[in-house]
Amino acid sequence: MKTLKDVAQRAGVSTGSVSKVLNGHPSVSEVLKSKVDKAIAELNYRPNMVARSLRTKTTNTVAVMVPTSNDPYFVEFFRGVSLALRDIQCVPMLYSMEFNTDIPVNVIHEVLMRGVDGLIVSTYGWEQDIIDELFRISERLPVVSFKRSFPGTSVHSVNIDDQAGMNKAVQHLIKNGHRRIGFLAAGLDLKTGQDRLNGYRTALEASGIEFDDNLVVDCESFQIEAGYNKVQQLLKRYPRPTAIVGANDALAIGAMKYLESRNLRIPEEIAVMGYDDEPLSTLVTPKLSSVAVPVYEMTRRAVQMIDKALKGELHQAVNEMFPTEVIVRDSTDFSAHAEFEFGRFSR
Amino acid sequence: MKTLKDVAQRAGVSTGSVSKVLNGHPSVSEVLKSKVDKAIAELNYRPNMVARSLRTKTTNTVAVMVPTSNDPYFVEFFRGVSLALRDIQCVPMLYSMEFNTDIPVNVIHEVLMRGVDGLIVSTYGWEQDIIDELFRISERLPVVSFKRSFPGTSVHSVNIDDQAGMNKAVQHLIKNGHRRIGFLAAGLDLKTGQDRLNGYRTALEASGIEFDDNLVVDCESFQIEAGYNKVQQLLKRYPRPTAIVGANDALAIGAMKYLESRNLRIPEEIAVMGYDDEPLSTLVTPKLSSVAVPVYEMTRRAVQMIDKALKGELHQAVNEMFPTEVIVRDSTDFSAHAEFEFGRFSR
Structure with a gap:
């Protein structure tokens, strides 16, 4: 040696x-x-x-678990974690569940056997028994959960207020004169999906617009294809909605692609709004208005939490909330003339 | 225990x-x-x-090394490897270099210390000394290189013929009547970049069109931003090119975004062709013609090679070539009416 x-x-x-x-x-x-x-x-x-x-650390490795590697949202998440870990001389090990709910428990054990300093996870789609397992692990090892908080446990979290974020998005549309606003919902069995729907509802009600069940479609998935298919139901409503909001960007982009195929002009005939503000949002035509989630800041903070916990500087679980921001582009405001944002692709 | x-x-x-x-x-x-x-x-x-x-295997883990996690091409690559590994009950560990050329040697050692069954790597951007290290490792452990072959070593590879692929792309444009074809080059210090430029050149020459230096711009990067900036030089040539080919889709999409900002109609005024056929190619407007690389088949084969090598069924390095295919969409043929391809996003 x-x-x-x-x-x-x-x-x-x-x-x-x-x-x-x-x-x-x-x-x-x-x-x-x-x-x-x-x-x-x-x-x-x-x-x-x-x-x-x-160093005080044992492996200089942090496991990162994502539900799928095929979603730009998690690509950005993983990249943010990778860059932040590099700054503390740690290496990320990515485990992608690919939406296979059987995998996490085995992977968690696998990860622990190999020895890692901590875990940064998105528990999206996990069953409760696997989450319980995560709680047990968090007693021994720093665990940070991305976009889901578990108060009363040892799991740290970096999170956003989805209800407030979606509320602002819908307020933007109302301010632009829209009163018939269709909503492409998804993830209604999860807090994140419920919060987004609630944000839509509370924004309407605060402006004295009655909530109409017929203007909400459950897409059952956050994928582009679901938005493409389900927006067709909203277009059959009378009067036809003048704006469509997707529970995420992929649903909104799917809707845009269907509207495009029907030669409906965006935003003149129908405005479209996304949520999450993925890099893709400036790549589509017209550029998509959306709600920005500070993924990079959140991942950097998640890594800091791991680092502090390992140094013994965190004495209890930290749950930190991050602000969201409405980004207005051409899909809701044709005077926006939003620029194509290179930075999103080269960070 | x-x-x-x-x-x-x-x-x-x-x-x-x-x-x-x-x-x-x-x-x-x-x-x-x-x-x-x-x-x-x-x-x-x-x-x-x-x-x-x-099992005969020791860790059921295969390390996967990519140059960046922020490129759809490598996202697809990693996802393909993940799915194929799952079929042989292995777990992938992703190491993303994020274009930091210092990292690979340390990561290689890290990976070996943790114990993995094999490596599947893209050596894009690696220095020669790191590649030499990879050769040494391949004597002890199965290593498969993605899109780069190392004949005479123990490194296996799954690869494509970039020159033939680009040649077909340019032939398609020539068949559509184009004779002034601009080329957005990149990676000219690497075989893959040189091959693509050669494919462009040989296609022109085979059709009796003289190769014109002025119609080639070195973008120096494969990023969208470079295509956006560098296409501006091609537009100043006289007569103006009637078609632009990107050395990859990102360069072509960058070019499209610039043409869009100048209100130039694609393909009526300028046709645009990409290369690699990333999922993004059907998301942009108009949908981008490109050259499809069978990434999924290649990743599946890479995993098979690891599996066979571990079972002692491979007695020498295998270098396998995969076919490419020209995919015609609206950016080069307005009669194409290409459909939006959901499958690309939900695989």
């Missing part, structure tokens, strides 16, 4: 310098770094052994 | 039945499965210990 000293010798530098390189110390010069990297490669040295002993 | 027998006892079934459940045997009934799962959860049993001893 090669040691830190072997690397230092080979590189012709001190062991302290090698440690600095391994720990990503900001004062490290490019020259020093390349010397050490070269020595590491030549000796087939395993730097983690050192990192491990130099 | 709980044993397989404890689980069997608790569930009131035979140890053979427990093994079947743990190995995902097709004959397992829902009732048996739920009994065993319940016992596992109650006993806090770690199924992997058994799976490990029951």
